[in-house]
Amino acid sequence: xxxxxxxxxxxxxxxxxxxxxxxxxxxxxxxxxxxxxxxxxxxxxxxxxxxxxxxxxxxxxxxxxxxxxxxxxxxxxxxxxxxxxxxxxxxxxxxxxxxxxxxxxxxxxxxxxxxxxxxxxxxxxxxxxxxxxxxxxxxxx
Amino acid sequence: xxxxxxxxxxxxxxxxxxxxxxxxxxxxxxxxxxxxxxxxxxxxxxxxxxxxxxxxxxxxxxxxxxxxxxxxxxxxxxxxxxxxxxxxxxxxxxxxxxxxxxxxxxxxxxxxxxxxxxxxxxxxxxxxxxxxxxxxxxxxx
Amino acid sequence: xxxxxxxxxxxxxxxxxxxxxxxxxxxxxxxxxxxxxxxxxxxxxxxxxxxxxxxxxxxxxxxxxxxxxxxxxxxxxxxxxxxxxxxxxxxxxxxxxxxxxxxxxxxxxxxxxxxxxxxxxxxxxxxxxxxxxxxxxxxxx
Numbered sequence: 335x336x337x338x339x340x341x342x343x344x345x346x347x348x349x350x351x352x353x354x355x356x357x358x359x360x361x362x363x364x365x366x367x368x369x370x371x372x373x374x375x376x377x378x379x380x381x382x383x384x385x386x387x388x389x390x391x392x393x394x395x396x397x398x399x400x401x402x403x404x405x406x407x408x409x410x411x412x413x414x415x416x417x418x419x420x421x422x423x424x425x426x427x428x429x430x431x432x433x434x435x436x437x438x439x440x441x442x443x444x445x446x447x448x449x450x451x452x453x454x455x456x457x458x459x460x461x462x463x464x465x466x467x468x469x470x471x472x473x474x475x
Numbered sequence: 476x477x478x479x480x481x482x483x484x485x486x487x488x489x490x491x492x493x494x495x496x497x498x499x500x501x502x503x504x505x506x507x508x509x510x511x512x513x514x515x516x517x518x519x520x521x522x523x524x525x526x527x528x529x530x531x532x533x534x535x536x537x538x539x540x541x542x543x544x545x546x547x548x549x550x551x552x553x554x555x556x557x558x559x560x561x562x563x564x565x566x567x568x569x570x571x572x573x574x575x576x577x578x579x580x581x582x583x584x585x586x587x588x589x590x591x592x593x594x595x596x597x598x599x600x601x602x603x604x605x606x607x608x609x610x611x612x613x614x615x616x
Numbered sequence: 617x618x619x620x621x622x623x624x625x626x627x628x629x630x631x632x633x634x635x636x637x638x639x640x641x642x643x644x645x646x647x648x649x650x651x652x653x654x655x656x657x658x659x660x661x662x663x664x665x666x667x668x669x670x671x672x673x674x675x676x677x678x679x680x681x682x683x684x685x686x687x688x689x690x691x692x693x694x695x696x697x698x699x700x701x702x703x704x705x706x707x708x709x710x711x712x713x714x715x716x717x718x719x720x721x722x723x724x725x726x727x728x729x730x731x732x733x734x735x736x737x738x739x740x741x742x743x744x745x746x747x748x749x750x751x752x753x754x755x756x757x
Contacts, residue, residue: 354701419495439757475580560636616721
């Protein structure tokens, strides 16, 4: 028996792939590529006690500044998202929640689980129909 | 080219989202909400050497008692499921298998991977068409 | 509103389940079952500095030899894949990328995250329509 897929299910699949591509950009150090996944007026709260970065340009500037602390450090980070859930948001937007395990890697040492967070996203469609983050709040337990 | 989705594929997507919601309830301390994901006659084996909890009420009582040990502990747990596989079970039920990484978090300390388990579920449809656990066996390696 | 699923989306779902089954075989010590997920002329690079294993038979021989070092060790490994992304490859093949967290488990000790890798696969269809690895390169950060 076959059924048509609902828009909800199709969107769920899109979100899974969107996260894979988005976070690979960040983990590969492509800060501009990561910032480009936000809307022009996007908002990104990634660290408790640090005010959220606003606008795509502002997010990129904030990321560049934030990553400066890692410059002398050969550390690489990998963000493993799981437990993705989606729901309808306001104004045709989509809310998405995911668990994220942040693993830090340094040459010659064992991987270190640095953080386990819950990521709260509001996602919208851009003009091309692709997904973008209107906002992201990273909640540390 | 487009194809209709099979019921199997649709169910797979449902299971992914079901797990995300189910485990967020548990991780957020909503024990009643977690117990409600089981059928009335559900069965839950979560700890080696501890007899399985039976019936939704019994599962809730067992969880409340089990979590008492964490009461004075500001620990939070996050269950990261991955590698979900599904298959047909008996009587129209569904068997589902997933890996689970259990991460424990305490304020001011690094996250700790407490357990890596394999979760064996039998899932059925409730009257509303939603998924519920008829049983869950957590296997520790 | 319902839509037909695209072949891309259907394939994405297949890949998720394929990975779950493939890696459970490896983690359960079914080396022949794991090798059988490769094409006859498949290629597998799993360890930096070790030449890739070639052909299904060669992959199995390589795995048997590689796992000999674990024989006296009651260690069990679990490969948690996440962040799966797929794209079109050459000749009708499919490229797939995933993050893998390798967790090592020994009786009586806490789980240990041994590695966080990026897995680069080329997947093709076998005569039955199922997926197989034409190649897999495991990249350690």
